[in-house]
Amino acid sequence: MAPTALLEGTNLRKTYRLGGHTTVDALRGVDVTIDQGEMVAIMGPSGSGKSTLMHILGLLHAPDPNHGPRPELRFDGRDMVSLGEGERTRIRARRMGFVFQDFNLVPTLTALENVMLACDYAGIRGAAARTAAREALDLVGLADRGDHRPTELSGGEQQRAAIARALVNRPSLVLADEPTGNLDSERSAEVLALLRRFNVEHGQTLVLVTHDEEVGAACDRVVRMRDGRVRDQAAAVIVRATEPAPRAVAAVA
Amino acid sequence: MTLLRDLGRRKLRTSLTILGITIGIWALVVFGSMANKINALVAGGSEFYTGKVTVSAAGGQMGFGNPLSIDAADRVARLPGVGAVVPGVNMLLSDQMTGVSFGMPQMIEGQVAGADRGRETFTLHYASGRALTSADEGSNVAVLGSDLARQGDTRVSDTITLRGETFRVVGILEPTLTAPDGAAMIPLAAAQRLFVRSLPSLVSAKLDPATVVTGITIYPSPGTTAETVAAEIRAASPDLAVMTGADFDRQIGSATAILNSILVGIALISLAVGGLSVINTMAMSVAERTREIGIKRAIGGGRRRIVRELVTESAVIGFLGGAVGLALGAALVLVVNEAGRSSGTLLFQLTPGTALTAVAFSTVLGAVAGLVPALHAARLDPVAALRYE
Ligand SMILES: Nc1ncnc2c1ncn2[C@@H]1O[C@H](COP(=O)(O)OP(=O)(O)OP(=O)(O)O)[C@@H](O)[C@H]1O
Ligand SMILES: [Mg+2]
Numbered sequence: 335m336a337p338t339a340l341l342e343g344t345n346l347r348k349t350y351r352l353g354g355h356t357t358v359d360a361l362r363g364v365d366v367t368i369d370q371g372e373m374v375a376i377m378g379p380s381g382s383g384k385s386t387l388m389h390i391l392g393l394l395h396a397p398d399p400n401h402g403p404r405p406e407l408r409f410d411g412r413d414m415v416s417l418g419e420g421e422r423t424r425i426r427a428r429r430m431g432f433v434f435q436d437f438n439l440v441p442t443l444t445a446l447e448n449v450m451l452a453c454d455y456a457g458i459r460g461a462a463a464r465t466a467a468r469e470a471l472d473l474v475g476l477a478d479r480g481d482h483r484p485t486e487l488s489g490g491e492q493q494r495a496a497i498a499r500a501l502v503n504r505p506s507l508v509l510a511d512e513p514t515g516n517l518d519s520e521r522s523a524e525v526l527a528l529l530r531r532f533n534v535e536h537g538q539t540l541v542l543v544t545h546d547e548e549v550g551a552a553c554d555r556v557v558r559m560r561d562g563r564v565r566d567q568a569a570a571v572i573v574r575a576t577e578p579a580p581r582a583v584a585a586v587a
Numbered sequence: 588m589t590l591l592r593d594l595g596r597r598k599l600r601t602s603l604t605i606l607g608i609t610i611g612i613w614a615l616v617v618f619g620s621m622a623n624k625i626n627a628l629v630a631g632g633s634e635f636y637t638g639k640v641t642v643s644a645a646g647g648q649m650g651f652g653n654p655l656s657i658d659a660a661d662r663v664a665r666l667p668g669v670g671a672v673v674p675g676v677n678m679l680l681s682d683q684m685t686g687v688s689f690g691m692p693q694m695i696e697g698q699v700a701g702a703d704r705g706r707e708t709f710t711l712h713y714a715s716g717r718a719l720t721s722a723d724e725g726s727n728v729a730v731l732g733s734d735l736a737r738q739g740d741t742r743v744s745d746t747i748t749l750r751g752e753t754f755r756v757v758g759i760l761e762p763t764l765t766a767p768d769g770a771a772m773i774p775l776a777a778a779q780r781l782f783v784r785s786l787p788s789l790v791s792a793k794l795d796p797a798t799v800v801t802g803i804t805i806y807p808s809p810g811t812t813a814e815t816v817a818a819e820i821r822a823a824s825p826d827l828a829v830m831t832g833a834d835f836d837r838q839i840g841s842a843t844a845i846l847n848s849i850l851v852g853i854a855l856i857s858l859a860v861g862g863l864s865v866i867n868t869m870a871m872s873v874a875e876r877t878r879e880i881g882i883k884r885a886i887g888g889g890r891r892r893i894v895r896e897l898v899t900e901s902a903v904i905g906f907l908g909g910a911v912g913l914a915l916g917a918a919l920v921l922v923v924n925e926a927g928r929s930s931g932t933l934l935f936q937l938t939p940g941t942a943l944t945a946v947a948f949s950t951v952l953g954a955v956a957g958l959v960p961a962l963h964a965a966r967l968d969p970v971a972a973l974r975y976e
Binding site: 389392394395419420423424426427428430431432434437438439440441442451452455456499500 | 592593596878879882883884885886887888889890892968969970973
């Protein structure tokens with residue numbers, strides 16, 4: 335079965351302008367494809383453009399309109415480059431889930447309300463949202479922490495709540511920027527196992543930005559970046575729910 | 588719910604902001620009520636003087652003061668366009684010249700009931716008892732205005748002493764919010780007697796009370812305006828001071844307009860300060876919540892939604908400030924009016940309109956003040972907002 339591409343980017347460039355004439359070429363022409371059901375790590379040294387790429391893939395930033403070859407970004411076969419901010423926001427709300435390194439949760443809301451917020455933005459409200467949010471919290475093992483505020487949760491629990499929020503709408507794509515960056519190795523393994531489980535059980539497509547070689551090793555494929563370019567895009571070794579790779583099982587266990 | 592939590596998160600700052608609005612709205616309510624009272628007095632006066640001409644002896648003030656011979660009434664009655672002529676006596680209720688009090692002075696008014704032949708358009712309503720009739724001429728009976736009655740806790744068939752004579756109360760008026768509230772209405776003959784007795788004895792000795800009045804009210808006949816009749820009287824009798832509704836509006840109306848704008852101006856300045864403090868609070872609140880706004884935008888919160896949340900929050904601040912300001916203002920109005928009740932002077936009049944305007948205004952003010960920071964927040968780049976320190 336040939337894998338179908340969920341996300342296809344070509345000629346992605348991003349130049350940040352600082353004050354004056356100083357510019358930083360964060361992305362210098364990246365081609366990247368994420369297949370349906372893949373769990374991909376984006377790795378590379380600090381400043382190599384990993385976050386920048388993730389922001390573009392997650393429709394948080396638009397790629398620069400190039401002078402040379404036009405940038406292209408297709409999500410589910412649909413062109414994303416020409417979309418306006420309103421439509422991009424809608425797609426983020428309904429088709430994508432985000433986990434960031436820190437400051438993931440709205441501090442005034444409880445864990446449950448944080449998860450429900452994502453439902454709300456996706457157009458699901460009331461009892462349906464509450465049920466979905468409870469289930470999502472249950473899946474990440476936080477069923478009894480729903481009424482806790484972020485300050486009343488441990489770092490790992492906050493991160494799991496954020497994962498519950500990213501997953502609650504069953505998005506096509508979950509993007510995570512260093513989701514384990516602030517966690518000790520034990521918590522980090524826990525979070526990673528959780529993500530892997532969703533990938534295996536639900537065929538959830540995941541893109542993880544990480545520094546951690548262990549996290550990279552736990553993924554199906556690693557996209558390596560350096561100086562704003564993709565250096566190596568190893569062929570996918572896709573772990574399917576039907577034939578779980580031994581390594582993935584080990585990570586879950 | 589979450590909104591209240593967001594406000595509660597910064598209790599001190601939110602409270603101070605609400606206090607700022609509170610002061611503004613308090614000022615608006617208090618000064619607005621004062622302006623209402625003045626306007627009611629003026630509007631009542633304006634209504635009272637429209638459609639008729641009031642004549643007094645030149646040199647007197649607004650129909651009370653100098654004696655006028657009743658002959659003047661006969662002279663005026665012969666002029667064209669005059670429908671009804673009502674001679675009357677208006678005098679201060681009190682013989683002591685106390686300090687000028689706010690509002691209309693309390694008066695004794697004497698007229699022959701029914702002399703206007705039904706032309707008076709300023710209708711009086713009776714809270715209890717009856718109106719004076721022409722049959723009351725010769726007896727000491729009185730109808731009291733609402734303030735006057737309340738002041739002495741006087742009821743119908745009680746007696747009241749006016750300038751040394753005892754009168755039996757036959758009727759009590761509903762409040763009119765203007766002159767009649769502080770008036771004691773008595774038959775003309777009795778008023779003439781009281782008036783002449785109040786004059787210095789050298790003057791009063793030579794006067795027959797039955798020939799002395801202080802003012803004449805002239806009602807034009809149908810098809811003639813008060814202005815036309817006033818012009819006739821001015822031409823025929825230069826010794827008379829003539830006043831119409833238009834004159835009243837000119838003299839009093841412009842003065843009140845200035846007073847009103849000063850009062851409202853003070854209130855608006857306080858509100859502007861309150862509004863700026865809402866902008867400040869919301870701007871700080873947005874800055875403080877930059878990362879949170881970044882998270883909301885990143886996970887799919889629309890710009891409009893962000894704006895709506897923040898604007899609602901500042902509208903609530905405005906509303907709370909308005910409600911507290913209104914409550915404090917209303918309390919002051921009540922206390923001061925209650926204190927003034929014994930002397931029959933109500934300083935303020937808080938209308939539902941003023942109350943509603945104050946709260947609506949502060950709510951809108953809050954919303955508008957929150958709009959600028961909210962729009963700014965919605966325009967933030969979600970990624971930059973997430974990284975904001
Ligand atoms: N908002 C910005 N303005 C200016 N330069 C930026 C901005 N964001 C990133 N950069 C620059 O772009 C380059 C790529 O940044 P990016 O955040 O994508 O790196 P990264 O690979 O995620 O690094 P790290 O592993 O440290 O998170 C860096 O040199 C960085 O300094
Ligand atoms: Mg990064």
